[in-house]
Amino acid sequence: MLSIDSLLQVLVWGVVVGCIYALIASGFSLIFGVTKIINLAHGELIMISGYTTYWLSKWFQLNPYFIIPVSVLISLALNTGFYCLFFRVIGAEKIREAFLAIGLVYIIENTAVLLWKEDTRLILSPYRTQSIGLGSLNLGLDQLFIVILTITIFLVFSYLVSKSKIGKVLRAVSQNREAALMIGVNVIKIDILAFMLSGALAGIGGTLLGIVLYLNPYVGMNLSILAFIIVVFGGMGSIFGSIVAAIIFSVVQQITVFSWGGEWSNMVAFIILLIVMVLRPKGLFGKEVID
C-alpha cells in the first residue's frame, strides 16, 4: 500500500497534471458557456500546439517555454478558423455539432499520424533533470513552473472576466444570449472572442502537456472527452468549478494508477462521473442543468 511519502509525491504529481487538465477544461468550458457548443475538437488543438512547440524547440534549439506565445497564436488562429468555417454555419443542433467535431477529429488526428508517425514524443525542457527537495518530497523544476504558470494565467483570466468591460460582455452573453443581443451586443464577435481565448488556453495547455506528460497524435480525442467530463463534474459554464474538478479528477486518477495500474485510471474517473451526474446533475459548482 501507499506510504505517506509516496502518497504525497502522487498528490503533487496529481496537482501538476490537474493544472494542465484545468487549462484544457477551462477552454472547453468557456466555449460551452458562451456559445453553447460542445467542441469535441478542442483536444486536437492541444495536440497541434504541443507538436508546434515540439518541432520549433527542436529545430531552433530553443527553450520550449519561450515558444508558448507562438503556439498560442497558431492554436488561436486555428480555433477561430474552425468557428468561422464550420460551427458558425451549422447553428445549434447537438447531433450535427457533435459529428462535425468528430469529422474534424478524424481529419486532424490522421493527418498528424501521416506527418509525424504514431511515435510518442516528449518536449525536452532544459530543466528536465533539475529538482528541488522539500523534506522528503522531490519537486521537479518543470512541475513547479507549470503550477506557477497556471496560477498566473488563471489570475489574469479571472481578472479579465470579472473586471474588464469585454469580460462583462462575455459573461452577459453566457448568462443570457437573447438579452445580450437585445441590448446591442454583437454576439458573433463575442463568440469569436470565446473561441480565440479558448484557443489560447489550449495553446498553453498543449505545450505544458508535452513537457510533463507526452504527445502522440491520438492524445486529442481523449483530452476532449476528459475536458467534457471535467466540465460536467465541475459544473457547466463555471470556470472555477472546472479548475477544482480538474485537480480532484487528476489526483484521483493518479492515485488509482499508482495503486492499481494504468488501465483502471479511466474507469475510476468515469465511475465518479456517473455518480456526479446522477446525484448532482448540475455539477459541483454549476448553477443550472443545461441540455
Added chain:
Amino acid sequence: MTRISNSWVWVIVIPLLIFGFIPFLISTPYLLHVCIMIIFYAIFSLSWGFLTFSGQLSLGHAAFLGLGCYTTAIFVKIGFPLLLAVVLAPFIALAAGLFIGCVCIRLKGWFLALATLSLTVILDPIFGSWDIAGRRGGIAIPSFFPSKEYFYFFQYYLFLIILLLTFFSLYLLLNSRLGAALSAIRQNELEAELAGINIVKYKLICFLISSFYAGLAGAIFAQYVGRITPTIFGFDYSLMPALMTIVGGIYSVWGPIVGAIVIVVLTEGLKLLPLYGLHVIRIVVVGTILILFVLFAPKGITPIIFNQLLRIKQFMRSNS
C-alpha cells in the same frame, strides 16, 4: 392509390431480391465478407438510429455490442449451447441498458451520451482483466457453421435474416403508437409531456429496444469473427453506427442501411488504392465526407434517393 402502393412494393422487393441472391452471384470469400460487414453494420446502425428517434444520443453504443459479444462467448465457454447463448446475449445487453437507463434516463442529450460512453470505458478494463474473458488476449467463440467450404454463404444468410427481422420489427414499432410518441418527444419534449405522454417511460423503452438490438448484432458478430478482444469497446465501434446513420439519413429506418452500404463500400474501396499510409488516409476521407454531409446534406442520402424515385415515378405516370 393501389398503383402507388404497388410501385412502392418494388422499392422493397428489388433490393430484397438483389440481397437475397448475392451469395449465388459472388463466390469470392472476400466480397462476401464485405457484404456481411455491410449487413452487420446495418443492424448495429439501426439500433443506434432507433435511439435518435426519441432525441437521445449515445456515444457508447459499443458497450451493448461488446456485451452481446462477450455474453455469447462466456455462455458458450461455461457450457451453454451456442444457439441459447446467442438468444440470451441480447437480453444481457438489455439488462445493462436497463441499469444505465434507470440511472441516467432523466439526463438530457449530452449527458446520456457521456453516460453510455462511460459504460464502454468501465467495461473495457473489466473484460480486459477477467480470466474467464481471456484478459487482453480475448476469448474464442465457435461458429454456427463449422464447415469451411460454405462458411461465408451460410453466414451471409444468417446475417440477412437477422437484418430483416430487425428492420421489420423496428419499422412496425415506429409505425405504432410508440413511434408517434417518440417523434413527439423528439420534436418538443415539453409539448409531448403536456399532451400526456409519459416521457421517461417512452425514452426508457426506446433505450432498451436500442440496446437489445445492439446486443443482438454483437451476438451474431461474435460467432462470425470467432475471437473477441476488449478492443470491441473502443470509440471507433461507438462512432461507426453514428457515422453511418448520419450519412445515410437520420430519423429514417432506411438511413442506417444506406449509410452502412456507402461507408463500408467506400472504406473497402479505398483499400484498393495503392497509397502510402492507407488506413490513415481512409479515415481522413471518411472524416471529410462526414463534415461535408453535416454541412451540406444534414438529412443524409436517403431523402435524395427517395426524391429521385418519386420523380421517376411521376415521369412514368405522366408517360403512361
